[in-house]
C-alpha cells in the first residue's frame with residue numbers, strides 16, 4: 016500500500032515503517048557518535064561513566080521514553096525492556112509509530128549484541144506489571160534503572176476497574192489565548208473551559224505518581240531492583256504564558272503529584288540505596304504534546320529562538336544531557352533545583368530565550384498568518400516522529416505496512 020500522511024486535529028492517523036526506522040536509526044547514530052566524543056562539553060563522552068546495564072523503560076516506544084531506551088542501549092550498552100501501548104499493523108492499516116520504532120530499535124539492538132524485549136499492553140494493569148516482572152526475572156535478573164515515561168489520555172484502575180481520563184484544562188476561570196493551526200499557519204484564539212474538581216482528580220490519577228509508585232512497589236516486592244537502582248519520571252513546567260492551561264491547570268496538579276512521589280519513592284528505595292528523581296524536560300513535539308492548545312504556537316516561537324542561539328535540542332539530545340551530565344555524571348550529589356527536581360529545561364527557561372519568545376508572541380494577531388516562528392520546524396519534527404518528511408525516502412513507493 017502507498018502510505019500517506021493523514022492528520023486529524025493535530026493527531027496523525029498513519030505512520031510510515033521505513034520513515035520510523037530512519038527516525039530510530041538517526042537517533043541511534045547520534046548517540047553512538049557522541050558516546051565516544053570527548054570534545055563536546057554539552058554532550059560529554061559516555062565511555063567512562065558508570066551507566067546502568069539493565070534498564071526498564073515504561074513508555075519506551077516514542078518521545079522521551081524511546082530516547083531513554085536508545086541512550087541506554089547505544090551509549091551504555093544496556094539490555095532494555097520497553098513497555099508500551101501499540102496498535103499492530105494489518106495488511107491495509109499502518110501500526111502506531113511506537114510499534115515501528117520498537118521493531119526498528121530491537122533489530123539494531125540485537126545486531127549490536129544487546130538484549131532487547133518489549134511488553135505491549137496497558138502499563139497501568141496488574142497483568143502487564145506481572146508479565147514485565149517475569150521477563151525481568153528471566154532475562155535480566157534485576158534492573159538498575161526504571162524510566163517512567165508514560166503519556167496517556169486514560170487509565171483503568173487495576174483494583175476498582177474504574178476508568179479515569181486525563182484532561183488538559185485550566186482550574187478556575189476559562190483560559191483564552193492565542194494558538195496556531197498546524198495546517199494553515201493561521202493564528203487563532205483558543206478558549207479552554209475550566210475543569211471540574213472531578214476532572215482534576217482524574218487527571219492526577221492518570222498522569223500523577225500513583226502508577227509510578229505501584230511499579231516501584233511491585234518490582235521491589237519481587238526483588239527485581241538492583242542495589243543502587245534509580246528511577247526517573249519526566250515532568251514539564253514551561254513558561255508563564257502556558258501556566259493557566261499547563262502548570263496551574265489539571266496536568267500541573269498531576270505533575271506536582273509526580274514530583275512528590277519522587278521523594279516518597281526515594282524513602283522506599285533506601286533499603287537498596289536507590290533513588291527516585293523527576294527530570295523536568297524541554298517542550299518538544301511528541302505525540303502527546305502536539306495536541307495541547309497554545310503549545311504549537313509557543314513551540315514555533317521557542318524553536319525559532321533556540322535555533323538562532325544554537326540551543327535547540329530534540330528528545331535524544333535532552334536525554335543524553337540528562338544521563339551524562341546529571342543522573343550518571345559521577346558527581347557526589349545529583350544537581351537539582353530547590354524542589355529536588357533535575358532540570359534539563361534549563362536552556363528553554365533561560366531569561367534571554369523566554370523574553371525573546373514573549374516579544375515575538377506579542378506580535379501575533381488573531382486571524383493572521385503566524386509572524387516569524389519556526390512552524391516549519393515544528394511540523395517537520397511532527398512528521399518525522401511518524402516516519403514522514405524525510406527527503407530521501409520515496410513515499411510514492413508501495414510498501415507492506417507489516418514489514419519494517
Ligand code: NAI
Pocket residue numbers: 073074075076077078079080098099100101113136137138139163164165166167168249250251295296297298299300301302303304
Ligand atoms: P509520547 O506520547 O511520545 O510517549 C508516551 C509513551 O507512553 C509511548 O511509548 C506510549 O506507547 C506509552 N503509553 C501511553 N499509554 C500507555 C499505556 N496505557 N500503557 C503502556 N504504554 C503507554 O510522550 P512524551 O511527550 O515523550 O511524554 C513522556 C513523558 O514526558 C510524559 O510524562 C510527559 O508529560 C513528559 N514530558 C513531555 C514533554 C514534551 O514536551 N513532550 C516535556 C517534558 C516532559
